[in-house]
Amino acid sequence: MLAKLLNNKDTMLVIVFSLVVLAAPLLLAPLGAGYPDLMQRFAIFGIFAIGFNILFGLTGYLSFGHAAFLGVGSYSAVWMFKLLSVNIVPAILLSVLISGLFALVIGYVSLKRSGIYFSILTLAFAQMSFNLAYSVLTPITNGETGLQLALDDPRVLDGASTEGVLPSPQLFGLEMNDTAQVPFLGMELQFNVGFYICALILIAAFFISLRIFRSSFGMMLRAVKSNQTRLNYTGINTKPYTLAAFVISGMYAGLAGGLMASMDPLAGAERMQWTASGEVVLMTIMGGAGSLLGPVLGAAIIKYFENIFSRINDNVIEAWFTFLPDWLGDILVTLISPFVGKGWHLSLGLIFMLVVIFLPGGLVEGAQRVSRWTVRSVKRLQHSEPGSSKSLEPGETH
Amino acid sequence: MADFKTNRRSFIKGSGAVGAGLAAPTIFTKAHAFTNEPGPGSVVLGFNVPQSGPYADEGADELRAYELAVKHLNGGGDGGMLNTFSSKALDGTGILGRKVDYVTGDTQTKSDAARASARAMIEKDGAIMITGGSSSGVAIAVQSLCQDAGVIFMAGLTHSNDTTGKDKKANGFRHFFNAYMSGAALAPVLAERYGTDRKAYHLTADYTWGWTQEESIMAATEEKGWETVNAVRTPLAETDFSSYIAPVLNSDADVLVLNHYGANMVNSLTNAVQFGLREKMVNGKNFEIVVPLYSRLMARGAGQNVKGIFGSTNWHWSLQDQASQTFVSSFGREYGQPPSQAAHTCYVQTLLYADAVQRAGSFNPCAVAEALEDFEFDGLGNGKTLYRGADHQCFKDVLVVRGKENPESEFDLLEVVQVTPMEQVMYEPDHPMFAGGSLGQCNPGA
Structure with a gap:
């Protein structure tokens, strides 16, 4: 069935993507990132960035307010946990629905303009939502502390829980924070229920985005990006298309927000702040806007920096250089320490600049260049060996 | 022949790994008695402080205090307030004979970031206790995370009534005073x-x-x-x-x-x-x-x-009691400046945790909590202090201070006007400003 929906290349892409995502605990453990919290974040922000890319990558409309949808999704999910049940299904459904409605309203207004005016409008709406959540709607959002579960929440669908113990979010009995720890080659692999739920949803989200990219709807969105005026002159009303893209990407963000709350049942206002909206823009551009894999890659890199680099303090760096003489170690520590620990923003900024300047297509473009270069050099090598090159001549292989 | 040997060895290694993989489902029923049970060699504490944002100064000083406390617990330096502390369970050989290691994280004074950082400490670094915070919003958010994860949270500088009021948790403890x-x-x-x-x-x-x-x-x-x-x-x-x-x-x-x-x-x-x-x-x-x-x-x-x-x-470095003076000189020798009240409370919290573990004879959060509840102590700079069991709040004297008219140094900026005795600031656990929450049950995780 999959093969019918996709051409061969896409089937391979989905399969490889799924395998890599599902094997994440194994692949990330050597990088020090194989613990549940960070892996969940990779998947969740991957979904967020994939959704953002449907709007920005395809239509070129740069929204600076997507974090608002993420926040709305989180709040909806936590309220579901409080009122209805700690099962994540109703929470996630409601978060997608509410953020979709929210996106419809904001999109309807913001899409009356394009270009920078559109960006500013979305930014204004998001900042408005942030301030509402932070200080006006505190009975709903609990302000800066964030909305949390409490022992005396009604939870009408759940049976009475153990006295004095807060239930944790679960999927029909599977608790999100359940982790199996498996020793493997000296590493401790952590297979976490929550991560695998995020991972399966990420794969589904990736598949849907792929279908959108390949559909005629996706083609129309690309047309909007390349020349909206021309489309309008030919008598096509582009508004329904862009609005649909906006709502879809808003729902993706809401899904990410709902998942975030499911993994860690707290919704704070700061995840709606403009910096959070900017972050998803960075993720998408860094990975490669308009490419399928780029946003996921960008999300993973930024989250890796935020969580791993920011935790390297002077003691850790000193431990790296203990084999060196003291004076040399000290110099190296002084040189490196501004770029790690609390200076992680600095190194991220540098990398971002390098990517934007030298690889405008993002890291995906970088990967493509590298693979093209390898293929070319392999071919050149084979050419230099007489008698072995003939069958690999381009054109003949097809 | 040699090739065969290495192959066989790696085969045995590999089959061991496969066996472990097959055993995975049974690992869902965890072998540990509680979250992050430490091994025989060392124990990891998580210091989660703001390194950016409006409370970054306090965070930096808290971190200094934590590092000093770890040094003293491991028998380094001059021992600081271990010498004046009324409980003599700690002897400078770490906690229960295990060397104290620590990891640090940046809360950014944001609940989300603070929880992410605390989760990383618990899941990645195996921290058995989380402490820190210089904002009550963050402290409350991290406290509830620690409750869910089954580790002890020793609150740092948090002054909101809610931390030990409507948002109190069985796994959370506060030494600092409140609003x-x-x-x-x-x-x-x-x-x-x-x-x-x-x-x-x-x-x-x-x-x-x-x-x-x-x-x-x-x-x-x-x-x-x-x-x-x-x-x-x-x-x-x-x-x-x-x-x-x-x-x-x-x-x-x-x-x-x-x-x-x-x-x-x-x-x-x-x-x-x-x-x-x-x-x-x-x-x-x-x-x-x-x-x-x-x-x-x-x-x-x-x-x-x-x-x-x-x-x-909560505390000021100019206090003349022996404990405060010991702490000030020990901190001053290390960092060339007197400690702030944030540093003091964080140092004390670390010592109190270590002492409670030592007295309980176990790192199990429930045993530690029991050892801390209704614990009375002295010699940590605030005079006689009570860790009340009903809400996990410390009760002690409170200082009223005033900005000094003629400071003698860049540190000599406040003067103590009055030491308000503990009785005057005492309240019932069900006082209306603190009502609405419940400690719940202590959670050892696992």
Whole structure:
């Protein structure tokens, strides 16, 4: 069935993507990132960035307010946990629905303009939502502390829980924070229920985005990006298309927000702040806007920096250089320490600049260049060996 | 032949790994008795402090204190307050014979970031206890995370009533005093100095700490006859308070209460002084400013502006008791400056945790909690102190301080006006300002 929906290349892409995502605990453990919290974040922000890319990558409309949808999704999910049940299904459904409605309203207004005016409008709406959540709607959002579960929440669908113990979010009995720890080659692999739920949803989200990219709807969105005026002159009303893209990407963000709350049942206002909206823009551009894999890659890199680099303090760096003489170690520590620990923003900024300047297509473009270069050099090598090159001549292989 | 050997060896290794993989499902029923049970060699503590944002100064000082505490626990340095502490369970050989290691993280003064950092410490580094926080919102968020994860949370600088009030948790403990205590200690002094017919205007940081402090100070001063003219909330991330100060000039208030902390207070006080509030006369009385929660780091940030301004603190380095003096000299030798109250409470919390583990003979959070509950101690700088079991709040004397008129050094900025005895700041666990929550049951995780 999959093969019918996709051409061969896409089937391979989905399969490889799924395998890599599902094997994440194994692949990330050597990088020090194989613990549940960070892996969940990779998947969740991957979904967020994939959704953002449907709007920005395809239509070129740069929204600076997507974090608002993420926040709305989180709040909806936590309220579901409080009122209805700690099962994540109703929470996630409601978060997608509410953020979709929210996106419809904001999109309807913001899409009356394009270009920078559109960006500013979305930014204004998001900042408005942030301030509402932070200080006006505190009975709903609990302000800066964030909305949390409490022992005396009604939870009408759940049976009475153990006295004095807060239930944790679960999927029909599977608790999100359940982790199996498996020793493997000296590493401790952590297979976490929550991560695998995020991972399966990420794969589904990736598949849907792929279908959108390949559909005629996706083609129309690309047309909007390349020349909206021309489309309008030919008598096509582009508004329904862009609005649909906006709502879809808003729902993706809401899904990410709902998942975030499911993994860690707290919704704070700061995840709606403009910096959070900017972050998803960075993720998408860094990975490669308009490419399928780029946003996921960008999300993973930024989250890796935020969580791993920011935790390297002077003691850790000193431990790296203990084999060196003291004076040399000290110099190296002084040189490196501004770029790690609390200076992680600095190194991220540098990398971002390098990517934007030298690889405008993002890291995906970088990967493509590298693979093209390898293929070319392999071919050149084979050419230099007489008698072995003939069958690999381009054109003949097809 | 040699090839065969290596192959066989790697085959055995590989089959071991496969076996472990097959055994995975049974690992869901965890072998450990509680979350992150430490091995025989060392134990990891997680220090989660703000390294950026409005409380970064406090965070940096807290980290210094934690590092010093670890050094003393492991038998390094001069032992600090281990020598003056009334409990003698700790002997400088780590905790229960295990060397103390630590990991640090940045809370960014944001609940989300703080929880992410704490989760990383628990899941990645195997931290058995999380401590820190310089914002009550963050402390409350991290406290509930630790409750869910099954580790102990030793709150750092958090002053909101809610931390041990409506948001209290069985796995969370607070040594620092709270907003109610500030109000109870400060109001009598204010009434005595400024009279009982004052009109107060509150500027309040808009989050749990600000709200409860505003409520506490209002209640305590109104009981003395003061009137509250207005209370305005300001965002935590605000850096310029001019637009909030201007309306104060046009009200008929004669006291401005700044429910701000850290960089917020430095900025709002500086703005207030720039607007000439301190020279102003209203209703025939000199206009006064009050900063209910004070710290030396803030006083240094605000410079000349703090002179003569009243507030309260948990501890101050100029205290003359032996424990405080020992701590100040030990901290000073290490870092060349006296410790702040944030540093003091964090150092003490680390020691209290280590001591509780040692007395309980186990790292199990439930055993540790039991050892801390209703624990009475002395010799940690605040005199006789009680860790009340009903809400996990410490009760001790509270200091009322004032910005010094003629400071002798850059650290000598506050003078202690009065030491308010513990009895005066005591309250029942079900006091209305603290009601609405429940500790729940201690959670050992696993």
